[in-house]
Amino acid sequence: MLFKKRRAYFLYNFDEFSKTFKNNIDLLRKLIYNDKPLNLDDSVITVQIINICSIISNYHDENYVDLSNRVIKDIYQKYQILVEDNPNGNRPFELSDIGKALLSFFKSKRDSRANKIRDINRKLDKDISNYVLKHGVEIKQMIPVEKILTNWISQTNPAIRMLSLTHQKTEKKIIESNLSIKNIPNSIMDIFTSNIPTDDYYTLIRQQTIESIAGIGNALFIGILQKEKYYTTYFNDFLSLLSLVTKRLNFDSDILEEGRMLVLDVSMLIQNVIKTENSQVTLRKALDYNIEILCSALIESLLREQYRIKNEQVMYINYSNVTLGSLLNPDMNANGPFSKDHLLTLAYFLINSGENNDIGHNYQNKLAHLFNVYKNSLSLSAVCLLMYLLTDVLNTIYAGLLDYE
Structure with a gap:
């Protein structure tokens, strides 16, 4: 009875009750199936069930492995x-979340499915890109995009307006990027879940947190590009x-001209x-590519110039x-x-x-070398993500300038 009333709680906190479930497979089976045929109506619950299946598939007990296989086959x-x-394409976002979780599971098992x-x-x-273009962005996530952007555009200081897209003030009154993600706790999911590459730093929970924060920024930029008053202000x-x-x-000085090139390409899009x-x-696709590669190149140029200004007076720099x-290595680019x-x-x-260079999206190299980009990397979503990252880098350099002054 408790499972029926609080099923979601036990699913999302599986790690806290793992010992109980490991000793009682019938209890786990009731939790997953809820005494009725499994359905995929709630994508978040379905993804969590797939994660649990990944964990129990590694138990040294054939009964749990069989349960995992049976549930995954059903899903x-x-x-x-x-x-x-x-x-x-009425549910492309929800279905995509399930698809990504299934793909990760099958890849970890080297399963031909x-x-x-x-x-x-x-x-x-493709359905997601078409859906966003046709219906806008508020369907994608429960993010009040219009409310956020209305507050954003009401600010009168352009620099503060830009900073508010990617940064916030901490309790110590320090301007900090939302992407400066620290103090992520470990979880038992990181120990048992092997369906995506992880290491001691890029744990499963850290990767999910990164994706979540970037997803909010991505949604905001999709919203910006859909209304003239927003994109004119941003440009x-x-x-x-x-x-x-x-x-x-x-x-x-070429950086400023390249920035104007980017604005022109986005306007054409x-x-x-x-x-x-x-x-x-x-x-x-051509416009998507132009914008994505320019964003990537501008990020690298800004980081390189920041590094040059910081170090050229104290050491010789071999730019090759x-x-x-x-530039993204903290050991090399510290104290900035x-x-x-x-x-x-x-x-x-x-x-x-x-640790094994197998984590993350690798946008820069894929774009530069045209590695499977046409089908997999060129989309409005990727455009807006890279615009968000570029804005974040520019804002961080400006925030550093404010601290210096």
């Missing part, structure tokens, strides 16, 4: 049916702050894709060794405006990260 079959019965799920997920990625603020930083810190329901796919990877956690969060998105 896999029902997931395929749901996708096939969803021709209008991963190939089928990968194909389904690629289709859903003006971005170029104004980029000009200020470039001149005040004596950065390479708005006019030819976001405002046009039947835009050409190739044109959309100053790669994006080294970017904290260790901030740099490692940026690295999670931009390069291969982690």
Whole structure:
């Protein structure tokens, strides 16, 4: 009876009750199935059940392994049916979350079903891009995008307006990036869940936290690009702050021109894709690529110039060794405006990260080398994520300038 009333609580806090469930498989079976056929109506619960299956599949008990296999098979079959019965793409975000969890599970087991799920997920990625373009962003997450942006645009100071997109004031009155994520507690999920690569720093919970915070920034930028008053304000603020930083810190003047190139490309995307329901796919992809590669390059340029200004008076700099990877390495780029956690969060998105270089999105290298980018990396969502990361880097350098002054 307690399970029926508080099922979600026991599912989400599985690690706290793992010893109990490990000694009572019938109890665990009741928790998962809730005395009725499994359904995928709640994607968050379904993903958590997949995570639990990943944990119990590593138990040295065939009964638990069999239970895991049976539940995963059930979810896999029902997931395929749901996708096939969803021709209008009414649930692309929820289904995508389930698909990602299934794919991670099958990849960890080297299960051939991963190939089928990968194909389904690629289709859903297209559905998500089309859905966002057609219906806007508030459906994607329970984020009050319009309310946040209304408050954002009401601020009269352009620099403060820019900072508010990516930074906040701490209790100690320090301006800090939202991506400077620290003090993430460990969880038993990190010990047992092997369906995605992790290490001692990029734990499962840290990666989920990074994705969640970046997802909010991503949603805000999608919202900005959908209304003229928002994107006009952002473009003006971005170029104004980029000009200020470039001149005040004596950065390479080409950076400002490259910023203007970016604004032009984004404006073309708005006019030819976001405002046009039947835009050409190739044109959309071309503009996505131009924006994403420019954002990535500008991030690297800003980080390199920040590093140069900080170090050129005290040491010789061999610029052939100053790669994006080294700029995002806290051991090399310490004592600047970017904290260790901030740099490692940026690295999670931009390069291969982690102890084995197998963690994160690796956007910079994929874009630069055209590695499976056409189908997998070119989308409005990726555009807005990289615009968010670029804004964060620019704001951090400006915040460091304020601290210095």
